[in-house]
Amino acid sequence: MHSPTPARPITTILAGLLAGGALVSGVLVGGLLVTGTADAGRLYRWTDANGVSHYGDRRPDTPASPVTEIPVHAEPDAMARLRVERDAGYYQAWADNALAGPIEVMLHFSNRDNIEGMPALPARATVPARGSALVSVLGPVQPGRGGSFELRMDSLPGDPNARPRDAEYLMPLQQAEPDIQQGYAGRFSHNDPQNRHAVDFAAPIGTPVLAAREGVVMQVESDFDRAGLSMEKYGGRANFIRILHDDGTMALYAHLREGGAHVRVGQRVRAGQVIGLSGNTGFTTGPHLHFVVQVNRGMRLESIPFRMRGPQGALRFDITR
Structure with missing residues (x-):
């Protein structure tokens, strides 16, 4: 007996640069971990009339030999995705929810130079089922000077405003x-x-x-x-x-x-x-x-x-x- 840990906060990281006051494209450098949704894949193996082995992701219609089904184990998909978009010299930091229920996210600066968030980080947002939410807008503290940043976003299932009823x-x-x-x-x-x-x-x-x-x-x-x-x-x-x-x-x-x-x-x-x-x-x-x-x-x-x-x-x- 024991309990799993698909409930701890899940983190994603994103980094970007400021160059001459303009925000340049960010690069995803870290991924979300466990607690998303994963679909099991299947691989099929069979032998044709000439004794040649074949593999495919679909079962053959008229195989010449018994078909062996091989499970393919995929890592779970992300609970949420951190998406950053350029907008007139600023970055909009969005959270995209992959779940069929609300999640809460918190956006942090891991590192930053000459950049601030509006609202200031750390900032929280509740994201509806399979929806998106703007968490913060990032911009330079001193326009015209370069800089850099690294973001971290934690995500957790559920709406923090939930009110449990007796059931x-x-x-x-x-x-x-x-x-x-x-x-x-x-x-x-x-x-x-x-x-x-x-x-x-x-x-x-x-x-x-x-x-x-x-x-x-x-x-x-x-x-x-x-x-x-x-x-x-x-x-x-x-x-x-x-x-x-x-x-x-x-x-x-x-x-x-x-x-x-x-x-x-x-x-x-x-x-x-x-x-x-x-x-x-x-x-x-x-x-x-x-x-x-x-x-x-x-x-x-x-x-x-x-x-x-x-x-x-x-x-x-x-x-x-």
């Missing part, structure tokens, strides 16, 4: 009885703000995962196939589904099996709908489903307590083993 959640697994391995404030891994009110349900790989509450699929990661206790290798990766609720809270369903997401980004799901299959991916000791309800509290994610109903009635999560 009853359904048990997120298709099981007759829940097997709770770790509850609220679990000593093993539920001891940080974003996981303090998380629950780990033991479940055999392939157990149907159900939407605990109605909402919109905000993020999906379904292309990871490894697990272990190396934080360096697995701490930032796990297959998961993040669902946005109407009050701005977000439910995270993590450690799904490879290819175990049965929903797409932007899809609206109903409570009790099968959304995927449980697994054992990422930083984990064994097969289970990590479930947590989170809210953005201003560039930090915090888990919040929730009420949940199981097949036999209300569930309790005050387990700290």
Whole structure:
């Protein structure tokens, strides 16, 4: 049991130059890390009648031999993109949101010489689902003199103005009885703000995962196939589904099996709908489903307590083993 880290702030870096008072094109020198949306790719291999092996991204219509399907593991896409555009001697710094739900971004100067932001950096912005927001306009402090800058943008899912409402959640697994391995404030891994009110349900790989509450699929990661206790290798990766609720809270369903997401980004799901299959991916000791309800509290994610109903009635999560 353990929790993934698809909730920490993700950073992108951009650098540019000032030359003679005119802003010159910026160059992207750093990329966003984990927590975006990735699509699993497939490669097919087969042998023709002459014994020659072929590879392609589509299954052949009439193969002369059995076709082998080879998974291709792609890195997740970015949660957000920092875009800088020239405008009459200034730079407009935009944040583009790739998710089907709001995000918050914070723009910083990593380094700067003779440049300032309007508003001054660090500056925050909330970016709507799959939308864009102007975070700051950059210009020279002393016109006519050269300079340089480097920007860093942190991004986090959720709207910091979300107001959670009381709601009853359904048990997120298709099981007759829940097997709770770790509850609220679990000593093993539920001891940080974003996981303090998380629950780990033991479940055999392939157990149907159900939407605990109605909402919109905000993020999906379904292309990871490894697990272990190396934080360096697995701490930032796990297959998961993040669902946005109407009050701005977000439910995270993590450690799904490879290819175990049965929903797409932007899809609206109903409570009790099968959304995927449980697994054992990422930083984990064994097969289970990590479930947590989170809210953005201003560039930090915090888990919040929730009420949940199981097949036999209300569930309790005050387990700290």
